[in-house]
Amino acid sequence: MSTHPKASPAHRAGLALLSFAAVLAAWSAASYGGLVKDLFLPKPHSVLLAFADMHRDGILLSYTWDSVYRVMVGWSLAVAAAVPLGLFIATSRRGAAVCAPLIEFARYLPVVALVPLTLLYFGIGDGQKFAIIFLGTFFQLALMVADSVAAVPRDLGRAAATLGASRAQIYRMVLLPGALPGIMDDLRITVGWAWTYLVVAELVAANSGLGYMILRAQRFLAIDRIFAGLVLIGLLGLATDWLFKTATRLCVPWSEKVDA
Amino acid sequence: MSALLEIRDLRKDFSGAAGPVTALEGIDLDVAEGELAVIVGPSGCGKSTLLNIVAGLEHGTGGEARIDGRPITGPGADRGMVFQSYTLFPWLSVRENVEFGLRIKGVPKDERAETARRYLGLVGLADFENALPKELSGGMKQRVAIARVLANQPRMLLMDEPFGALDAQTRLVLQELLLGIRAQERSTVLFITHDIDEAILLADNVYVMSRRPGRLKARIPVDIPRPRDHRVTVSADFAAVKARIMELLWEEITA
Numbered sequence: 001m002s003t004h005p006k007a008s009p010a011h012r013a014g015l016a017l018l019s020f021a022a023v024l025a026a027w028s029a030a031s032y033g034g035l036v037k038d039l040f041l042p043k044p045h046s047v048l049l050a051f052a053d054m055h056r057d058g059i060l061l062s063y064t065w066d067s068v069y070r071v072m073v074g075w076s077l078a079v080a081a082a083v084p085l086g087l088f089i090a091t092s093r094r095g096a097a098v099c100a101p102l103i104e105f106a107r108y109l110p111v112v113a114l115v116p117l118t119l120l121y122f123g124i125g126d127g128q129k130f131a132i133i134f135l136g137t138f139f140q141l142a143l144m145v146a147d148s149v150a151a152v153p154r155d156l157g158r159a160a161a162t163l164g165a166s167r168a169q170i171y172r173m174v175l176l177p178g179a180l181p182g183i184m185d186d187l188r189i190t191v192g193w194a195w196t197y198l199v200v201a202e203l204v205a206a207n208s209g210l211g212y213m214i215l216r217a218q219r220f221l222a223i224d225r226i227f228a229g230l231v232l233i234g235l236l237g238l239a240t241d242w243l244f245k246t247a248t249r250l251c252v253p254w255s256e257k258v259d260a
Numbered sequence: 261m262s263a264l265l266e267i268r269d270l271r272k273d274f275s276g277a278a279g280p281v282t283a284l285e286g287i288d289l290d291v292a293e294g295e296l297a298v299i300v301g302p303s304g305c306g307k308s309t310l311l312n313i314v315a316g317l318e319h320g321t322g323g324e325a326r327i328d329g330r331p332i333t334g335p336g337a338d339r340g341m342v343f344q345s346y347t348l349f350p351w352l353s354v355r356e357n358v359e360f361g362l363r364i365k366g367v368p369k370d371e372r373a374e375t376a377r378r379y380l381g382l383v384g385l386a387d388f389e390n391a392l393p394k395e396l397s398g399g400m401k402q403r404v405a406i407a408r409v410l411a412n413q414p415r416m417l418l419m420d421e422p423f424g425a426l427d428a429q430t431r432l433v434l435q436e437l438l439l440g441i442r443a444q445e446r447s448t449v450l451f452i453t454h455d456i457d458e459a460i461l462l463a464d465n466v467y468v469m470s471r472r473p474g475r476l477k478a479r480i481p482v483d484i485p486r487p488r489d490h491r492v493t494v495s496a497d498f499a500a501v502k503a504r505i506m507e508l509l510w511e512e513i514t515a
C-alpha cells in the first residue's frame with residue numbers, strides 16, 4: 001500500500017510516456033547528432049525500417065509467435081506443477097520437510113548452466129525451450145506459492161473449520177482464494193523470468209524465435225535488427241505485465257492491493 | 261440434567277522450544293444450556309488454549325471435553341468461534357460470508373440468503389449485505405463475524421476476546437448487542453476477555469483462571485438481573501463483584 005497521493009490513470013500514463021520520450025530524445029540526439037557511430041547505435045528510423053524489413057522477410061510475426069508459444073507452454077507447465085506443490089508444502093509439515101530442501105538446492109542451480117545438458121537431452125527444438133523455462137521457473141514458483149499460501153491468516157482456516165468446513169473445503173474455499181492475490185503476483189514475476197530464460201536459450205541454440213533473430217542479426221552486424229529485437233521483447237514484457245495486472249484486478253477485486 | 265459442555269480434569273502440555281510447557285491443568289468446567297460463561301485470567305494463562313480445545317482446533321493431552329455428552333474430537337459446525345482477529349473472508353461479500361456455513365451444509369441458495377439477511381438485520385447491518393469486508397470498520401467486521409456464526413445455528417458460541425481490538429465505545433455497543441442477541445436467541449456462550457467490566461456485564465458466571473499452568477481457581481456467579489445494559493456497570497452490586505474478581509486476579513498477577 002502506498003502513502004503517496006494517488007495519481008489518476010491518465011496522469012500516470014502521461015508520466016510513463018514522458019520517460020519513454022526522454023529516452024527516445026537522448027537516443028536521437030546521440031545517433032542523429034553523430035555522437036555515436038551507426039555501427040554501435042542505430043538511428044531510430046532505421047530500427048523502424050528493420051521492423052518493416054523483417055516483416056517483409058516473414059520472420060517478424062512467426063519468430064515472435066514461436067517465442068510467445070514457447071513461453072506460454074513452458075511456463076504453463078511450470079505453473080501447473082508448482083501451484084499444487086506449493087499448496088502442499090505450505091500446508092503439510094511432512095511435505096515441507098521432504099520437498100523444501102530439495103527445491104532450495106535446485107533453485108540455486110543457475111538454469112543457464114543447464115542449457116548444455118538440456119540440449120543433449122532434448123535437442124534444439126521446442127522441447128528444450130520448454131525444459132529450460134520449466135527448470136528456471138518451477139522451483140522458485142513452488143516456494144513463492146508456498147509463501148503466498150502460508151501468508152493466508154491462520155485464523156481464516158480455523159474460522160472455516162468452526163463453521164463446519166472439512167479439510168478439503170478449507171483448501172478449496174479458503175486457502176486457495178486467500179492466496180490468490182499473492183499467487184497472481186508470483187505468476188507475473190515468474191513469467192518475466194520465463195522470457196529471460198527463453199531468450200538465453202534461443203541465443204545459444206535455436207532456429208527460430210526472437211533470441212535467434214537477435215543472434216543472427218549480430219552475425220550480420222545488423223545492429224538495427226538487434227535493436228528491433230530488443231524493443232520487441234521489451235514491448236512484449238510490458239504487454240504481459242499489463243495483462244497480469246488487469247487479470248489481477250478482475251480476479252481479485254477484493255484484495256487490499258486493488259483500489260476499491 | 262447434564263451440562264451442554266462438560267470438561268473433566270483437562271490438561272494440555274505443549275512441547276515448546278524451551279522444553280515442555282503445561283498450559284492447562286486439572287480444568288473442570290460445566291456450561292449449561294443457555295448459560296453465558298466468561299473466563300478471565302492473566303495473559304498467557306491458557307484461556308485461548310482452553311477455548312481452542314473446546315472448538316476442536318487443538319487437543320487436550322489429558323482428561324476430556326464433551327459437548328452434548330459426546331467427546332470433542334475435532335472442529336465442527338456445532339461450536340462456532342468468533343476470533344479477536346478479523347476473520348471475514350475478504351473475497352466474499354458480507355452476505356456470502358454469513359452464508360458460508362450454510363453453503364457447506366448444502367442449504368439451497370434462496371433459503372441461505374434469507375437466513376443471512378435475517379442475521380445481518382439482527383446485528384444491524386442489513387444495508388451492508390453487498391459490501392466487501394475491506395469496506396467495513398473493525399466493529400462492523402466483528403458484527404458480521406457474529407452473524408456468520410449465529411446463522412449456522414451452533415449449539416455453542418465460542419468467543420475469544422472478540423471485542424479486544426475495538427475502541428471503548430464500539431466495544432460497549434457490541435457488548436449490548438451481544439446481550440440483546442443472547443436474550444433473543446437463547447445462545448449458550450463461552451466467552452474470554454481481559455476486560456473485567458465486560459466479563460461482569462455479560463456473564464452468568466465468571467471463571468477466574470490462575471497463572472500458568474492454568475487452573476480454574478474460582479467461579480463467581482453474577483446475579484445482576486437482566487436485561488442489563490452499560491448502566492449496571494456503575495451499580496453497587498457490580499462494584500462488589502468486580503472487587504472480588506480483582507482481588508482474585510491480583511493474587512495471580514503479583515504472586
Ligand SMILES: Nc1ncnc2c1ncn2[C@@H]1O[C@H](COP(=O)(O)OP(=O)(O)OP(=O)(O)O)[C@@H](O)[C@H]1O
Binds near residue numbers: 277283472
Ligand atoms: N502452539 C504452542 N506451542 C507452545 N506453547 C504454546 C502454544 N500455544 C500456546 N502456548 C503456551 O501456552 C500458554 C497459554 O497460551 P494461551 O494462548 O492459551 O494464553 P492466553 O491465556 O490466551 O493468553 P492471552 O490472554 O495473552 O491471549 C502460553 O504460555 C503459551 O506460550
Ligand SMILES: [Mg+2]
Binds near residue numbers: 308
Ligand atoms: Mg488468548
